[in-house]
Amino acid sequence: MSIFTYRPGKSISSVEKQYNIKNVIKLASNENPFGPSSKALKTVKKELNQINRYPESNPIALKLQLVKELKQKNITVDNLIIGNGSNEILDFAARAYILKKDEVIFSKHSFLVYKIIANIMHAKVVETKPILSKDDYYLGTDLSNIHNKINKKTKLIFIANPNNPTGTILDVKEIESFLNSIPKRIIVVIDEAYAEYAEYRNKTSALTLLKRYSNILITRTFSKIHALAGLRIGYGIGSKDIIKTLNYFRQPFNTNTFAQLLAVECLKDKKYIIDSLKHNLNGINFLKEELNKLGLDCLSSYGNFITFKLGARTSTIFKKLLSNGIILRPLDNYSLSNFLRVTVGKNSENNRFISVLKKILNVRKV
Numbered sequence: 362m363s364i365f366t367y368r369p370g371k372s373i374s375s376v377e378k379q380y381n382i383k384n385v386i387k388l389a390s391n392e393n394p395f396g397p398s399s400k401a402l403k404t405v406k407k408e409l410n411q412i413n414r415y416p417e418s419n420p421i422a423l424k425l426q427l428v429k430e431l432k433q434k435n436i437t438v439d440n441l442i443i444g445n446g447s448n449e450i451l452d453f454a455a456r457a458y459i460l461k462k463d464e465v466i467f468s469k470h471s472f473l474v475y476k477i478i479a480n481i482m483h484a485k486v487v488e489t490k491p492i493l494s495k496d497d498y499y500l501g502t503d504l505s506n507i508h509n510k511i512n513k514k515t516k517l518i519f520i521a522n523p524n525n526p527t528g529t530i531l532d533v534k535e536i537e538s539f540l541n542s543i544p545k546r547i548i549v550v551i552d553e554a555y556a557e558y559a560e561y562r563n564k565t566s567a568l569t570l571l572k573r574y575s576n577i578l579i580t581r582t583f584s585k586i587h588a589l590a591g592l593r594i595g596y597g598i599g600s601k602d603i604i605k606t607l608n609y610f611r612q613p614f615n616t617n618t619f620a621q622l623l624a625v626e627c628l629k630d631k632k633y634i635i636d637s638l639k640h641n642l643n644g645i646n647f648l649k650e651e652l653n654k655l656g657l658d659c660l661s662s663y664g665n666f667i668t669f670k671l672g673a674r675t676s677t678i679f680k681k682l683l684s685n686g687i688i689l690r691p692l693d694n695y696s697l698s699n700f701l702r703v704t705v706g707k708n709s710e711n712n713r714f715i716s717v718l719k720k721i722l723n724v725r726k727v
């Protein structure tokens with residue numbers, strides 16, 4: 362069986378070793394550059410001496426905090442499942458709802474994990490054509506193309522909103538009319554790993570659709586805005602039926618004590634969240650402007666990253682950036698080999714990336 366594999370971003374230590382350099386910066390994996398809220402870290406540090414005990418199997422304190430934060434009347438703890446990263450929830454959905462030869466649909470250039478988990482379940486992967494009009498939606502999900510591919514064998518549809526790596530977003534109204542047009546037996550996973558960044562820019566989450574559609578599963582993560590990627594914790598929100606089904610596939614202790622405790626505290630630190638969101642938007646605007654000044658086209662960017670076009674020289678420039686201590690993400694695996702993806706870093710990192718890129722492109726003054 363040939364399974365598509367995930368290629369993670371290169372690590373700082375491996376690049377330092379490979380090029381025998383120091384001060385490497387990583388702008389490759391859409392992480393929050395600031396590390397988690399120090400207030401949250403301080404609160405849970407004392408709990409480290411508890412790690413001889415198994416974690417909560419059902420992290421109720423975290424679920425209750427989420428119910429409070431999500432602010433939707435119809436969402437209770439029974440509508441939530443906690444995962445070892447949101448990837449684990451995506452995996453539960455694949456294992457729960459796909460049998461061999463079933464069909465799974467998602468747009469081309471969507472998050473790679475959908476293809477991997479569909480392959481593992483021996484499902485038929487149906488990748489639909491993205492939007493090709495050169496506007497804010499360029500290369501994003503075209504729901505009408507997904508609609509056209511639905512047949513009796515379709516079991517799951519994945520929609521990342523915003524999508525990684527294109528950064529594009531769909532309006533919740535478009536998702537709603539799409540949901541109205543498809544059979545209710547199909548489970549639609551709406552992956553909102555970057556939702557907080559989009560909400561900050563006045564985009565509505567699909568959370569508002571939950572009360573009307575019992576066939577949707579929304580996934581979210583603590584890896585991005587909350588800066589807990591290394592701890593692996595995320596969550597799914599769906600109808601009680603979906604959550605009950607997914608729970609059959611969950612190991613009893615799938616998330617660790619430290620991640621559970623820290624996630625609760627991170628949700629409470631509003632100042633950290635707002636500061637990170639502000640920083641991210643400034644970073645997006647700065648990077649976009651600088652890349653455009655260099656004559657480089659950027660895809661729209663509703664997350665914490667920008668995907669920009671370099672054409673035939675992409676791989677050479679990626680390597681030159683690496684040898685200068687800057688790790689970006691090549692996108693060959695996403696059929697976007699003419700593009701690179703850069704994550705918003707600290708201001709000093711963003712500045713360094715732009716000035717090294719200028720040097721590589723041999724731009725004297727822009």
Ligand SMILES: Cc1ncc(COP(=O)(O)O)c(C=O)c1O
Binds near residue numbers: 583
């Ligand atoms: C669209 C999308 N979904 C899910 C994830 C996985 O996040 P997690 O760290 O919660 O597994 C990512 C990570 O980059 C992502 O880009």
